Amino acid sequence: MKLFRTLIPLDEALKTVLSYAKRTEIEEFRFDDALNRVLAEDVCSPADSPPFDRAAMDGYAIKGEDSFGASQNNPVFLRKKSRRGEKEKEKEKENEIEIGEGEYLHIQTGMQLPKGSNAVVMLEYAKERGTELELFKPVTPGKNVSFKGEDVKKGEEVLKEGRLLRAHDIGMFASLFKTKVKVYKRAKVGIISTGDELLDPKESFEGEKKIADVNSYVLEALLKKIASPYRIGIVRDDYEEIKNAIRFSLEEGCDGLLISGGSSVGKRDFIADVVEDLGKLVFHGVAIRPGEPTGFGVINNKPVFVLPGYPVATISAFEMLVRPFLYAIHGVKEPRGKIFAMASKKIPSAVGRTDFVRVKLLCTENGYYAEPIRVSGSGILSSMTKSDGFVVIEENKEGVEEGEKVEVNVWEW
Amino acid sequence: MKLFRTLIPLDEALKTVLSYAKRTEIEEFRFDDALNRVLAEDVCSPADSPPFDRAAMDGYAIKGEDSFGASQNNPVFLRKKSRRGEKEKEKEKENEIEIGEGEYLHIQTGMQLPKGSNAVVMLEYAKERGTELELFKPVTPGKNVSFKGEDVKKGEEVLKEGRLLRAHDIGMFASLFKTKVKVYKRAKVGIISTGDELLDPKESFEGEKKIADVNSYVLEALLKKIASPYRIGIVRDDYEEIKNAIRFSLEEGCDGLLISGGSSVGKRDFIADVVEDLGKLVFHGVAIRPGEPTGFGVINNKPVFVLPGYPVATISAFEMLVRPFLYAIHGVKEPRGKIFAMASKKIPSAVGRTDFVRVKLLCTENGYYAEPIRVSGSGILSSMTKSDGFVVIEENKEGVEEGEKVEVNVWEW
Numbered sequence: 001m002k003l004f005r006t007l008i009p010l011d012e013a014l015k016t017v018l019s020y021a022k023r024t025e026i027e028e029f030r031f032d033d034a035l036n037r038v039l040a041e042d043v044c045s046p047a048d049s050p051p052f053d054r055a056a057m058d059g060y061a062i063k064g065e066d067s068f069g070a071s072q073n074n075p076v077f078l079r080k081k082s083r084r085g086e087k088e089k090e091k092e093k094e095n096e097i098e099i100g101e102g103e104y105l106h107i108q109t110g111m112q113l114p115k116g117s118n119a120v121v122m123l124e125y126a127k128e129r130g131t132e133l134e135l136f137k138p139v140t141p142g143k144n145v146s147f148k149g150e151d152v153k154k155g156e157e158v159l160k161e162g163r164l165l166r167a168h169d170i171g172m173f174a175s176l177f178k179t180k181v182k183v184y185k186r187a188k189v190g191i192i193s194t195g196d197e198l199l200d201p202k203e204s205f206e207g208e209k210k211i212a213d214v215n216s217y218v219l220e221a222l223l224k225k226i227a228s229p230y231r232i233g234i235v236r237d238d239y240e241e242i243k244n245a246i247r248f249s250l251e252e253g254c255d256g257l258l259i260s261g262g263s264s265v266g267k268r269d270f271i272a273d274v275v276e277d278l279g280k281l282v283f284h285g286v287a288i289r290p291g292e293p294t295g296f297g298v299i300n301n302k303p304v305f306v307l308p309g310y311p312v313a314t315i316s317a318f319e320m321l322v323r324p325f326l327y328a329i330h331g332v333k334e335p336r337g338k339i340f341a342m343a344s345k346k347i348p349s350a351v352g353r354t355d356f357v358r359v360k361l362l363c364t365e366n367g368y369y370a371e372p373i374r375v376s377g378s379g380i381l382s383s384m385t386k387s388d389g390f391v392v393i394e395e396n397k398e399g400v401e402e403g404e405k406v407e408v409n410v411w412e413w
Numbered sequence: 414m415k416l417f418r419t420l421i422p423l424d425e426a427l428k429t430v431l432s433y434a435k436r437t438e439i440e441e442f443r444f445d446d447a448l449n450r451v452l453a454e455d456v457c458s459p460a461d462s463p464p465f466d467r468a469a470m471d472g473y474a475i476k477g478e479d480s481f482g483a484s485q486n487n488p489v490f491l492r493k494k495s496r497r498g499e500k501e502k503e504k505e506k507e508n509e510i511e512i513g514e515g516e517y518l519h520i521q522t523g524m525q526l527p528k529g530s531n532a533v534v535m536l537e538y539a540k541e542r543g544t545e546l547e548l549f550k551p552v553t554p555g556k557n558v559s560f561k562g563e564d565v566k567k568g569e570e571v572l573k574e575g576r577l578l579r580a581h582d583i584g585m586f587a588s589l590f591k592t593k594v595k596v597y598k599r600a601k602v603g604i605i606s607t608g609d610e611l612l613d614p615k616e617s618f619e620g621e622k623k624i625a626d627v628n629s630y631v632l633e634a635l636l637k638k639i640a641s642p643y644r645i646g647i648v649r650d651d652y653e654e655i656k657n658a659i660r661f662s663l664e665e666g667c668d669g670l671l672i673s674g675g676s677s678v679g680k681r682d683f684i685a686d687v688v689e690d691l692g693k694l695v696f697h698g699v700a701i702r703p704g705e706p707t708g709f710g711v712i713n714n715k716p717v718f719v720l721p722g723y724p725v726a727t728i729s730a731f732e733m734l735v736r737p738f739l740y741a742i743h744g745v746k747e748p749r750g751k752i753f754a755m756a757s758k759k760i761p762s763a764v765g766r767t768d769f770v771r772v773k774l775l776c777t778e779n780g781y782y783a784e785p786i787r788v789s790g791s792g793i794l795s796s797m798t799k800s801d802g803f804v805v806i807e808e809n810k811e812g813v814e815e816g817e818k819v820e821v822n823v824w825e826w
Contacts, residue, residue, distance in 0.1 A: 031614070035634050049794070051624075110624075110722060151795050158795060166824060168797035171631035171724055174614045175794050201444070201587045211464075211523075218584035221448050309523060311584055337823070339752060340780055367753055367780075381462070381588055382564050382571060384581035410750070411579060 007287040009395050010320060010354040016282055017296055017321050020303050021328035024255070025185045031173035034165050036225060037183035038330045043159040045176055048149035053113040055120045057144040060133055061099060061107040064119035064141030072136050078104040080131035081114070104133045113145060120144035152176075162333030184330045186228040190249035191216045192259045194271060195309065196237045214311040214381065215260040222318055226326050230254055242274045246299065256302050258322065261293070261309035271306050275299065281306075287353040287395060291317040311381050316356040319390065319409070337410040339389070341368035342403050347391070349399040358387035359408055370406050387411075420700040422808050423733060423767040429695060430709055430734050433716050434741035437668070438598045444586035447578050449638060450596035451743045456572040458589055461562035466526040468533045470557040473546055474512060474520040477532035477554030485549050491517040493544035494527070517546045526558060533557035565589075575746030597743045599641040603662035604629045605672045607684060608722060609650045627724040627794065628673040635731055639739050643667055655687045659712065669715050671735065674706070674722035684719050688712065694719075700766040700808060704730040724794050729769040732803065732822070750823040752802070754781035755816050760804070762812040771800035772821055783819050800824075 008016075026040040055061065062078060070076035081103045099105055099116035107113070107120055118141040125137040152158055158172055159165075165183070173181060193216040201212040213234050223229035230252065235245040242259075249257055259271055272295050275281045279299030284306065286294045290313035295306035305322055307314045326332075341361060349355040359370040370391060373383040389410040393400060400406055421429075439453040468474065475491060483489040494516045512518055512529035520526070520533055531554040538550040565571055571585055572578075578596070586594060606629040614625040629644050636642035643665065648658045655672075662670055672684055685708050688694045692712030697719065699707045703726035708719035718735055720727045739745075754774060762768040772783040783804060786796040802823040806813060813819055 032630050032633065035637060159798065167631055167634035167637075168728070168794070168824070170634040171627045171728075172794055172798050174625050174627045174630040175724070177614045177625055179615050201590045202592050212588050212590055214584045214587045217445050217587040218580055220445065221580035221583040224448060224580075311588070315581070315584075337750070338776065340776075363751065363753075381581070381585055385572065385585050411581070 007285045007292060007353070008283055010286055010288050011395075013283060013286045013294070013296070013321060014324060017303075017325050018328055020282075020296075020298060021325055023184065023331055024187050024329050026182050027185045028180050029183050031179055031181050032170055034173070034181050034183055035167065035170055037165050037181075037186075038332050039159055039161055039163040039165055039169075040182040040184045040331060042157055042161050043173070043176070043178060043181070044155055044157050045152040046154070046178075047176075048154045049152040049175060050146050050148060050150065053148050054146050055107045055109055055111050055113060055144065056146045057120050057122050058108050059120045059122045059144065060104045060126055060128075061114050061117035061120055062104045062133075062135075062139065063099065063101060063117055064139050064143060066102055067119070067121065067135050067137070067139045070135045070138050076135040078102055078133040078135060080128075080133070081105045082131075118142060118145065160333070162331050164332055186226070187255040187326070187329055188228045188230055188253055189223055189326075190252070190254035190257045191219045191223070191229055191231045192242075192245050192249065192257065193234045194237060194242060194259065194261055195234065198234045200234055215307070215309070215314050218311055218315060219258050219260070219307075219318065222315070222323075223326075226323075226330060226332070237270065239270065239274060242271060243278065246274065246278060246304070250300055250302060254302070257299075257304045258307055258318075259304065260307035260314050271295075272297070275304055275306060279304070286317075286321070288316060288320055289350075289353050289355050291320065291356065294321065296321070312358075312384060315384060316390075320354070320356060320392070339368055339408045339410055340405055341370035341408050342366075343391075343400045343406050344369040344371040344402070346402050347372045347393065347400040347406075349393040349397060351398050352395060354395050355393040357391045357393060358383045359389060359391050359406075360386060361388040361408060361410075368408070370408050420698045420705060420766070421696055423699060423701050424808075426696060426699045426707070426709070426734060427737060430716075430738050431741055433695075433709075433711060434738055436597065436744055437600050437742050439595050440598045441593050442596050444592055444594050445583055447586070447594050447596055448580065448583055450578050450594075450599075451745050452572055452574055452576040452578055452582075453595040453597045453744060455570055455574050456586070456589070456591060456594070458565040458567055458569050458571055459591075460589075461567045462565040462588060463559050463561060463563065466561050467559050468520045468522055468524050468526060468557065469559045470533050470535050471521050472533045472535045472557065473517045473539055473541075474527050474530035474533055475517045475548075475552065476512065476514060476530055477552050477556060479515055480532070480534065480548050480550070480552045483548045483551050489548040491515055491546040491548060493541075493546070494518045495544075531555060531558065573746070575744050577745055599639070600668040600739070600742055601641045601643050601666055602636055602739075603665070603667035603670045604632045604636070604642055604644045605655075605658050605662065605670065606647045607650060607655060607672065607674055608647065611647045613647055628720070628722070628727050631724055631728060632671050632673070632720075632731065635728070635736075636739075639736075639743060639745070650683065652683065652687060655684060656691065659687065659691060659717070663713055663715060667715070670712075670717045671720055671731075672717065673720035673727050684708075685710070688717055688719060692717070699730075699734070701729060701733055702766050702768050704733065704769065707734065709734070725771075725797060728797060729803075733767070733769060733805070752781055752821045752823055753818055754783035754821050755779075756804075756813045756819050757782040757784040757815070759815050760785045760806065760813040760819075762806040762810060764811050765808060767808050768806040770804045770806060771796045772802060772804050772819075773799060774801040774821060774823075781821070783821050 097114045119139045127134040193213045198213040220229040220231045275297035281297040284295035294317040297304045358373040362369040389408040391406045510527045532552045540547045606626045611626040633642040633644045688710035694710040697708035706721045707730040710717045771786040775782040802821040804819045
């Protein structure tokens with residue numbers, strides 16, 4: 001039985017892993033299929049938005065100057081812009097109608113302001129009688145008008161490369177008539193679980209002592225939002241079988257691999273040996289808890305993560321090393337969602353090791369509290385489902401005191 | 414031109430809308446297809462997890478009592494459990510091997526503890542020489558052991574009905590061998606944009622003065638995570654055409670409808686009239702800004718939301734009324750992600766109206782600051798893409814002072 005190898009600090013492991021990150025290719029998508037994809041170009045507006053000065057309110061378009069001096073007791077009277085026959089109607093349709101001094105015209109929110117006008121009087125502040133408008137309040141020029149280019153100017157950058165596209169961005173593309181968008185291609189990531197004791201939960205459940213393959217399903221679900229997972233399934237604890245599974249996944253076009261050990265040890269080194277055999281094992285053993293037996297290697301220029309057998313340890317290693325790697329290759333520039341909270345109780349931690357502490361967030365009048373979930377081994381999957389996120393306790397820190405401020409990384413899906 | 418109708422307060426509108434919320438049907442899914450679905454059952458564990466006492470560390474399984482008194486200077490010596498022939502090997506495989514007094518056995522993380530043992534000695538604290546173990550430290554019974562049922566006890570509730578399922582939950586199902594899960598069926602929601610001036614951005618872009626249909630794409634993207642959107646597209650400002658589009662969407666099996674007006678007004682009442690004609694218009698006009706012209710009706714027992722033409726107003730109405738309605742019919746019990754922040758500047762607001770203020774979150778040493786995005790009309794779509802979430806300023810509140818604590822609703826996708 002081998003002793004634990006030397007553990008390298010998390011920051012060193014992360015730096016190493018990121019040094020192997022190569023950006024994925026760029027592909028073009030229809031804008032409305034690009035939700036949750038990472039933008040691979042800077043998007044600038046091809047035109048002003050709004051494309052013309054328009055009414056921001058329902059009301060009457062006027063020359064603001066005409067209203068000066070108006071009051072409840074001394075109203076100003078304006079004439080309705082007369083529409084002489086079809087030609088004028090045509091003009092109005094094309095927004096070419098022009099308002100002269102002392103004139104007004106009905107206008108609705110979003111309509112182009114007629115030439116000559118520069119303000120909109122709200123319905124409440126005027127009374128229309130036939131073709132005359134009684135105005136009780138002065139209106140400064142520009143009032144209730146959305147000016148051309150006020151939202152976005154022609155050529156202005158509206159979305160930056162690296163943006164994880166959300167619903168509003170899809171709307172922004174629509175508004176700019178940008179029908180094709182460049183996004184980073186999702187890496188195809190193979191997922192292998194190893195272990196003689198593992199049973200696929202979809203197979204029939206015989207007896208109480210079987211251990212389900214949890215890792216391949218959790219990793220698949222975690223990958224879904226950012227990459228293209230390819231779940232290969234369970235491979236027995238056999239050197240040649242593991243070797244063949246790795247070869248198979250690379251032949252199937254996987255851009256990278258996540259291989260996790262069974263729930264017992266020993267076979268970890270075993271996987272590492274296969275990686276070393278087929279390519280290069282870059283490191284094995286990281287000072288994080290849970291997740292110590294995490295390793296990283298390269299086969300045919302493809303990254304291979306060697307993950308622990310216990311689900312919580314695998315999730316810990318995923319969040320600490322695999323997710324940053326995936327963000328790097330997919331060009332995600334935004335930070336993860338973080339919330340500051342006070343530790344509701346002391347959280348012990350050993351110096352020389354980075355701890356991954358699952359916490360529940362409690363929202364109170366005085367702000368957020370982070371309640372550490374009782375931890376007693378990385379087999380405790382309920383510590384994940386009960387938590388809202390995790391706190392990283394750095395290597396050189398001897399735990400966190402009650403009431404101390406911590407940064408909570410909220411789970412992402 | 415009609416004046417604005419009487420506006421009802423947001424809480425009244427919300428109460429009304431929710432009174433029409435009927436839970437969707439329940440369907441059964443394969444557990445690994447249930448990500449982001451809403452759980453429609455309480456899930457209890459069919460068995461203890463772990464299913465047996467197991468090692469939480471690599472090391473040696475012993476009777477803890479045998480180690481009492483051990484120290485660096487006075488080590489305790491234990492004998493390796495002898496394995497006599499095939500029969501014992503078979504037993505070991507079945508975890509039926511038993512450890513007697515003064516005996517030890519190799520054990521790896523996750524392996525079942527042999528009978529008779531009750532603790533695991535870490536590799537660091539012992540030295541094996543042949544079939545003898547030299548022990549330098551006492552180990553209390555229970556040390557480095559994960560006990561049966563420690564994670565989840567048989568019959569214990571692990572996930573509650575109403576849970577929006579995330580990656581860890583998929584893993585939990587796997588660990589419980591729960592292959593089928595009951596989830597709420599996603600409602601099919603029809604989306605119609607109305608407006609003569611609208612052009613589908615996928616059509617060729619002619620001239621600078623066309624207005625793109627943004628709403629149907631934004632609403633589709635917003636619906637994707639929680640419901641099943643059915644984008645019908647643009648309908649001209651014609652009473653009969655709108656009537657036909659509504660009839661069509663209901664014939665197509667839509668469980669509800671979102672109809673938004675063009676970017677100008679007037680036609681809003683027009684849509685409302687069609688709703689009143691085909692069914693019942695429950696309210697029209699809500700004291701929220703943006704989003705005042707929002708309405709709600711019922712046709713053939715199906716909810717119909719009448720939304721404003723401007724995208725930002727539509728998004729505001731969506732977040733304030735449509736999302737809570739969708740959460741209600743799909744049984745989502747969890748609250749939206751909220752962050753407390755300090756207003757970085759004064760945010761003015763009128764009493765008698767609920768304001769929907771887009772904010773950017775700034776993360777500083779002193780916590781979060783919410784920076785309101787310059788607002789000048791609900792056509793300003795960039796106010797959405799630049800923001801991280803929104804603050805609701807309640808009806809009876811006259812704005813927010815600089816430094817005041819506000820609750821930011823972080824955007825959900």
